[in-house]
Amino acid sequence: MKCFQCKRGKMVSQVTEMKAHIRGEEVAVSTEALVCRRCGLQVLTDEQSKAYTIASADAYRRKHNLLTTKELKEARKRLGMSFREFAEYLKVSEASPKRWEAGLVQDEAMDELIRLKTDLSTARKNVADLEAKLGLRATASQSQAMVFQMPRRELAESQWRARGASVSVGGGRSAPGLCGIPATALRTARRESDGVHNSTGKEPSSGGAPFSSEC
C-alpha cells in the first residue's frame, strides 16, 4: 500500500509507540499501525484502531491500578455471565460491560464494585477490614473472657471504672490486649493479684502477655 501523505513510501504494518490521551492524561501505547517507511506517517486500520483503544485504556488502567480489559473479561467469565447478566449483576446498563471490554475506562468506584462482586480474596479482605472498623475482631473470645474474669473479684467492673479503664470485651478500638481486655488493664490486674505495689506508678516494662495461656 502506498502512503497517503507522500504518495511514494510503502505503508507497512508494525508495532509502533504512540501516545493516547485519557481523562486528561497522556499515556504511552505500544500498538500495531501502518507506518510509511519513507515519511513516517502512522495510520490505523479499523481493526488496529480497536486494538489501539483497548491498549490505551489498559495503559491508563495499569498506571492507576484498575482492572484491565483481560481482567474484566476474566472476572465476568469466572461467573459464567453474559454481558447482559453481568450488567444486571452490577446494576449498570447493559452497554457498560461491553464498553469496558472495548476500551472505555471504568471509574474507580465501579472498579472496586466489580472486584468486590467477582473476586473472593477482595471480598474476604473487605469483610475483615469491615469487622476491624466495626470492632468485631475479638468476638470469638468473648465467652472465654467472661469466664476468665468471674473468679477474680478484683476485676469487678466498678474497680475498672474507678481506675479509669473500661472493660472492653470485644472492643476492637482499644489498645491490643488479651481476649478483648485492654493491655493496660491486664497489667494492672496482674500487679494487684500478685500483691506487688509499684510505688513509682510506672507500668512494669515487661512486654509479655501475662495471661496468654488462659485464652
Ligand SMILES: [Zn+2]
Ligand atoms: Zn509517506
